[in-house]
Structure formats: C-alpha cells, structure tokens
Amino acid sequence: MKGSESKKNDIISWEEYFMGVALLSSRRSKDPNTQVGACIVNKFKRIVGLGYNGFPDNIPDNDNKLPWGKSSEKDAEGYVQHKGLYVCHAEMNAIVNKLSVDITGCTMYTTLSPCNECAKLICQLRLGKVVYYERKTEDKEGKYKAAEKMFKEAGIEWV
Numbered sequence: 001m002k003g004s005e006s007k008k009n010d011i012i013s014w015e016e017y018f019m020g021v022a023l024l025s026s027r028r029s030k031d032p033n034t035q036v037g038a039c040i041v042n043k044f045k046r047i048v049g050l051g052y053n054g055f056p057d058n059i060p061d062n063d064n065k066l067p068w069g070k071s072s073e074k075d076a077e078g079y080v081q082h083k084g085l086y087v088c089h090a091e092m093n094a095i096v097n098k099l100s101v102d103i104t105g106c107t108m109y110t111t112l113s114p115c116n117e118c119a120k121l122i123c124q125l126r127l128g129k130v131v132y133y134e135r136k137t138e139d140k141e142g143k144y145k146a147a148e149k150m151f152k153e154a155g156i157e158w159v
C-alpha cells in the first residue's frame with residue numbers, strides 16, 4: 001500500500017516541541033532531587049541555547065567533590081555542604097551555552113519557573129518571553145516573586 005499523499009495534521013505544536021526539548025534536556029541533570037531543563041528559541045523558531053542544572057564545568061562529578069545535599073553544616077575543611085552554593089541553574093546554562101551573540105527578544109522555555117538570579121540574566125540579555133512548565137510554589141525567601149517583579153517591570157512576557 002502506498003502512503004498517504006496529503007499532509008499529516010496531528011503534529012505537536014511549537015510550544016509542545018520546545019518545552020519537550022527543555023524536558024528532555026532536564027533528564028541530563030545529575031541533581032538527585034530536582035532536574036530542570038531550559039531551551040532558548042529565536043524569532044525564526046530556531047533553538048539557540050540549551051541547558052540543565054548541574055555543577056560548573058571541569059569539576060569531576062563522580063567523586064563527590066561538591067555536595068548534592070542541602071545541609072547548612074560545614075565539612076571538616078569548613079565548606080558548607082549545600083548544593084545551592086555550587087549548582088548552575090538550567091536557565092543560566094542555556095544562556096551561557098547560547099549559539100548566537102544576540103538573543104534579544106528570544107523566548108526561554110524552562111521546566112521550572114526561574115529564580116531571581118536567573119531572572120536578572122534573562123533581563124540583562126533582553127529576552128522577550130519566558131514560558132515555564134511547572135511553577136515553583138514554595139517561596140520563603142521571595143525569590144520567585146522577585147523574579148516575576150523583574151519580568152513585569154522589564155516588560156518580559158511571562159506565561
């Protein structure tokens with residue numbers, strides 16, 4: 001039997017496609033607790049940056065040099081054993097890995113809503129829109145609210 005000659009219509013949307021790529025990227029993360037992925041897309045619907053959360057480059061991650069835990073205690077050498085001191089967020093990595101000098105107006109798809117530090121980067125690089133998959137609900141320190149405020153004030157669409 002020959003295949004159909006008319007086009008297939010039941011395909012995934014651009015939004016599903018780019019968020020799907022962000023979700024796939026998150027699966028590279030070695031964080032035992034939370035895996036996040038981010039995908040930056042330009043106005044021509046080309047992917048210009050990908051990232052997931054992990055420790056900085058060139059630090060071997062198989063011999064526990066840095067902690068994956070969230071303790072406020074210090075180890076024998078006086079280093080606080082909290083991953084937050086070391087992890088590069090998915091959004092930051094997607095920006096650092098960008099393939100294009102100028103990402104003004106681009107859209108970032110992220111599997112988790114951005115923190116205030118990543119929001120600062122998103123503002124500085126003048127992205128136009130941030131689309132998140134899951135929203136961070138716990139916000140004791142006000143990081144996510146601060147991120148939203150920056151997006152609002154900078155005119156960055158946030159959905």
Ligand SMILES: Nc1nc(=O)n([C@H]2C[C@H](O)[C@@H](COP(=O)(O)O)O2)cc1CO
Pocket residue numbers: 031033034035036052053054083087088089090091112113114115136
């Ligand atoms: N938007 C985000 N992008 C990220 O890459 N992360 C990373 C940082 C940590 O590696 C992990 C959060 O760990 P936990 O607090 O749920 O155990 O996710 C976290 C957030 C939330 O702000």
Ligand SMILES: [Zn+2]
Pocket residue numbers: 089091092114115116117118119
């Ligand atoms: Zn962040």
